[in-house]
Structure formats: C-alpha cells, structure tokens
Amino acid sequence: MYAIIDCNSFYASCERAFDPKLINKPLAILSNNDGCVISRNKEAKALGIPMGAPLFKYKEIITQKNIQIRSSNYSLYGDMSERVMKLLENFSPEVEVYSIDEAFIKLPESEDYQQVGLDIKNYIFQCTGIPVSVGIAPTKALSKAANNIVKKFPDKTNGSYAIDTEAKRIKLLKWLPINDIWGIGKGNKVRLQNKGAQTAYEFTQLTDDWVKRNMSIVGLRLKKDLEGEPTILFEDEVQNKKVIATTRSFEFTFSDKQNIKERIATFAARCAEKLRMQTSSCNVVMVYLKSDRNKKNELQHRANRILTLPYATNSTLTINEFAQKALDDIYKPGIKYKRAGVILTGLVQTDALQLDLFKNENPKHKQLMATMDTLNQKYGGRKIKMASQDLQRTWKMRQAYLSPEYTTKFSDIIVLNCRTI
Template sequence: MYALVDCNNFYASCERVFNPNLRNKPIAILSNNDGCVISRSDEAKAIGLPMGAPIFKWEGFCKVNNVQVFSSNYPLYGDMSSRVMALLEQFTPDVEVYSIDEAFLEFKGFDNHNFDDYGHQIRGRILKWTGIPTCVGLAPTKALSKVANKIARKFPEQTKGVYVIDSEEKRIKALQWIKLEDVWGIGRGLQKRLKVKNCKTAFDFVQLSDDWVRKSFSITEWKLKKDLEGISTLTLDEVKTKRAIATTRSFEYTFSDFDNIKERISTFAMSCSEKLRKQHSSCHMVYVMLSSDRHKKQEEQHRASRVVSLPSPTNSSLVISNCAVKAVASIFKRGIKYKRAGVIVTGLVPENNYQLDLFEQENEKHKHLMHTIDHLNSKYSDYKIKLGNQDLKRTWKMRQERLSPRYTTNINDIIVAK
C-alpha cells in the first residue's frame, strides 16, 4: 500500500501557523524578487487571483480584495517541510520526499491495518505538531495514491482530507472521474497523442491495449498504465546524486557595472561549490550565463554564456569562483543592463574517485580550508565565512519587501509570549 501526503497550499499555510490572523483570509506568496504569484490560499483562488500573476499588474486587485501578499520566506518553508517529513518517518521507514510539500510513503507488512484510520492519524499528527493542514491519498500503487490524494483535496467535507482506494469499484470510479491532464506523469505532449485515441480520462487511458502503449510510447508510460490498473510497477525512488548543480537568480535591480555582476557570480559559484561538497562530488566544467531584461524590449538586449573546462575535478570554492568570474568577464558588455545570471557546475564525479592529472593538481590545502568553512557556516549559519569578493552583508540580493519573520530559523524572530 502507498500513500501520498500533500500539504495544502504549503507556503500560505506556513505563514498562517505563526500568524493566526491570516486564517480564512486570501494569501498570495511571491517569487524571487517579488515578481509574480507562486502560491495562493483557497480564498485567493476563489476570488480569481491567477497563478503566475505579475504583482505589479495585480497590486490594485489585491488591495481591493484585501489579499495578504508576502515575499517567499524560504528558510521558514524549508524548516517547516523538514518537520513534516520527519513526522512522516514515524509512520513508516519507507518515505520518498517528492517535493518541499509532498511525500510518498510505502507500507510494507501493514496487511491488517485500517488505512482510513491510519491516514487520519497521519493527518492529525502533522496538523497538531506543526499546524500544517494536509491531504492523504492511499492506494495499492503510487499513481493511484496520487489520484486518491486529488479526491481527498477536491472533496474535503466528504473525505475529511483522507481517501483510500481499496477496492476495484473505487479504482474504476476514481479513474472515470479524473481528467487525463490531471493524471500524474501525463504531460502536454502525451495528452495530445492520447487524445487522438479519444482518451479524455484516466479510465480511457487504461483501456488501451498494452501492446499499443508499448509500441507507441516508452516503458515509463506503460508502467504508469499498469500502476493505474492497480499493478504496482513504480517504486519509491532512492536519493541520487545530481548530474549537474545550478544556481541562477534574477538580480534585485538591473546592473550595468561589472563589480556588482562579479560579486553575484562569485556568490553563485560559492553556492554551487557548497552543494558539490554536500553530496561529496567534484566537477569537471563550469558553465556561466548572463542575460539582460528581456521584458524591457526598448533597451539593448544581450544574452551570452561561457563554458570553462577545469584541468582536474574540484569542489573548491576558490577555484570554481575564479573560473566563473573569468568566464563572466569574457562575455560582459558595457552599456547593457543585466537582470539575470547563473552558474552551473557539471561533469560531476565522486570527490574521492576520479582520474588524476600527471602535471597539474589542486592545492591540497583547499580541502582542509573548505571543510573548515563548511563547518563554521553550519555552526553559526547565515554564511558568516565568505570569499573576499562577495557581499559581506547579504547572502542573496533579492527584493523581499514583504518578507515575514523567520520564526523558526532566526533567534531574533522567535515569537515571544507575554
């Protein structure tokens, strides 16, 4: 048996946990640099605030409808997500964290359990211990648990936030109800190809012959079909190391001077290096990109990138930052107002298992220095140790004019009871 536990309107729910005055009020959470809406409460959806709405166009609408608008508070959301995922491990050791607000659970050896009761226990404990409302869908396969979760979310009064597909009758009814575009794993391209076969629902999809699906699509689509039929073919994914690591950001403002851009690139390179060391990897190549604001078409546009191959694999912030700064210097054009940049490290290999270079090796002192920097930053947080060409006052230069307190990760923002 599988379960999908999904946090309802997660970002908005995190804001409500520490500010009860926001309950039953429309809430909108903005993207980096307060650009557009990336999360809405049910109340905001009900009054017609669309996903992805540019806030500068919808500012008046939000004021008229008393929508509470917040900047993304990622430290708070990440910490609350960790708390929810830790609670899920109390119910089964087999947990796959699918995203910041949802996870798959597999129940092995739970044959005699009442899964409806168990689902309510999961939901109740998360709500009581974190204040985050969730929906729980349970079914014999991963794909069906996704369908069950959608039913629990769509019909909260009837299901009380928990729905179990535990019979053939329930499975068929659920597949007949869910539209093809709402099925987990079916994207736009696959939708178009299936609609040629007059597939409108998930039930129509599973009526197709196995042979036709195998010939027309990949093994992934065939496994999805079998999963929807109640035959488990999709298992929990193991945590894998990434093949590439990226840090890309829009700037707080447009920059036309090289000093500001160099500082941003150095910070992005530092972030990539830290992520490399966390997964015990090194990189062979550094990819740097720089682009102007494409929305300001009246201004001169410029977009460029550069790849730098390293003589030997490294995860040293010093080496990667130096390469990234040299790369961005070679593509920078004076007079252009740049809005976005990024650093991607690729060609990843294990840090303790790679081909040595006969003539050139990285300074052995870098490993000890990086270990010390990581230890100090972990101990004191807020990234106290930085490179000399980084901004010493701020980690990311993002516009966050509506940021709520970091209630759980900053001691100065902890709620004080009087």
C-alpha cells in the same frame, strides 16, 4: 504502500500558523521584491487572485476585498518544511522529500490505510498547524492521483484517500484526466490525445510497445506505475545512475544573473551530493537555461553548454566552478528565464579512478566533502552550503509585508500576554 503528503497552500498556511488573525481570511504571498503573487489560499483564489498576479495590477481589488498580503518569508517556510519532514519520520524510516511542501514516504503494512492517512494529517496539524493532504496507493504515481482526489473532494475525504483495492484503482484512473497525471508533459499529452486517450485509464490500455516507442522509457515507467506496479522508485533505490541531474522550473522567471547563479550553485551542490552518495565521480558537466516558451510575446532563449572536466571529480566546489563557467557562456541579459538544470555525465566509480599524472582533484576537497555530507546528514536541511548558494534570499530585497521569523530568530519569537483573573 506509498503515501504522498502535500501541505495545503503551504506558504499561506505557514503565515496563518503563527498569526490567528489570518484564519479564514483571504491571503496572498508575494514573490521576491514583492512583485507578484506566488501563493494564495483558497479564500483569495475565490476572490479572483490568480497565481502570478502582479501586485500593482491587483492593488485595488486587494484593498477593496481586504485581502491580506505578505512578502515571502523563506526562512520561515524552509524551517516549517523541515519540521514537517522530520515529523513524517515518525511514520516511516523512508522519507523522500520531493519539494518544499511535499514528501513521499513508504508505509509499513496496515489494515486500514485510510486511517493511517488521517493519523498523519492530524499529527502534522497538531504539531505544526500546517494542514496537509495525504494520498496513499501501491505506487508513487497512484498516490499522487489519490492526492488529487483529496484536493478535489475535501469534504468527502477529510484530508486522506487510500487506493487499497483494485476496484478503487480502476475508478481513480477512469476519473483522472490525462492532463492531471503526474509527470505528463505537454508533448506526451498531445500524443496521448491524438491516440484517443483522454483519461489515465485509457493511457494504461495502450500497449507497452506503443508507449515505449512514443513516450520513451519514462512514459512506460509511468504506465506501469499507474497499473499498480511500483516502477518509479525512491531516488536512493536507483542504484548507480548513469546520469545525475537536478533541473527545476523556477517559481517565477528570473532575469538577473545573481539569482540564476545562486540556483545553479544549489543544483550543482545537489548533483554532487547525489554523486557522492553512489560513490561516483563525473567527467562532464552540462548546464542549461530556458525561457518560458508559453510567453510568446517575450524574448525567447534556450541554450546549453557542456564542459569536459580536466579530471573526474565529485567535489561540490569543482563541479560548481565549471557549472558557473558554463552559465557565463550561455546567459543572456534581458531574457526572463523560467527553467534551469545541471546535469552530470561521464560517471565513473570513484574507487576505480585512474589518477592523472598531472591534473588531479585538490586532495583537500575529499575531506571537506566528507565532512560536509556528515554534518548535513546529522543536522538535516543541508545547513552547510557553499557561499555562492542562497544563504539568505532576503539580501537587498524589497519586502514591505514581511512577517517575523517566528521559528528561526530569537528576537522574533511569539510573545504571549497572560493575565490573572
């Protein structure tokens, strides 16, 4: 069985874990430079603070309703995230970190999965003060859907829901609208609706053939997963991929190049790491940038650049060097970018590499990468990075409402005042 563990209102929960004054109070977290709201708890949501709300527009209501605000404190959130992920290893040796506040784990056999979920929730809360929702099911897509149930019915589920019978799976699929299926994009949503499917159940009733033709192999995998057949696997179970990609939507749009350079460097590093995990090297690096096409009144730009490398490599430094060159070619000032990606193709097995007579990887890189991987595996959290990656996103940022770095800075450790009675 798979479980997804999702931290509730993660940034807000991290702040609250160290500041009891925030308990049951509306709280909103601001983006870099305190521009707009990127996370808020349910109390702030109930008061009408939408995601992405620009601070200057909502100043009045924030003061009126006494909504607490904080600058984003990524050192704190990153550290708390690592703690949660580390604790999950107590429940399973197989943990796949999916995002800063979500992880899939593979659960050992149990008589009572609902209880396992509750145990996970209670343990994480006891150790970190972070509330989580746990969805459990035979596949990843179903566990995601089970997690939706937990979020929708917090009182009934008490934080955990397990799909452990066929009847529950069918009931879940009939309840789940197409919109809320994990990984269904806009195009596929429209395709399914035109075909008359409104729920996940109706999606699974379509023929494999139709799904494959209209939604590609990715759609078919999703269908199988929803049918209870584990088809979307853990990243490291997928043996030797032909393409390696790290692509993400940003929390917010970025137009300054420095921010985008940092993201590309991080994606390139992640791709190179995946490449080395399967002992491959790549010959081609592709980078793409996209603005937010939903913002019709803003300047739109989408572009990609494909660069062929002079030699096959899996060095983070070389791959990033070319990824940055590709970025230089496509980046346009003044565009608000929402999404970017680094994609590596032309993969070959590193041990079967034909050495080029003249152009080869700097031999020092191999040793450096091996050391980097070993240290990062040993200490977790990818502590060893290139200088171009975001080491401290606090650099030169406006952060007027920043909380202390409770867990990563000695000078910010909580002070307890005790007195004898």
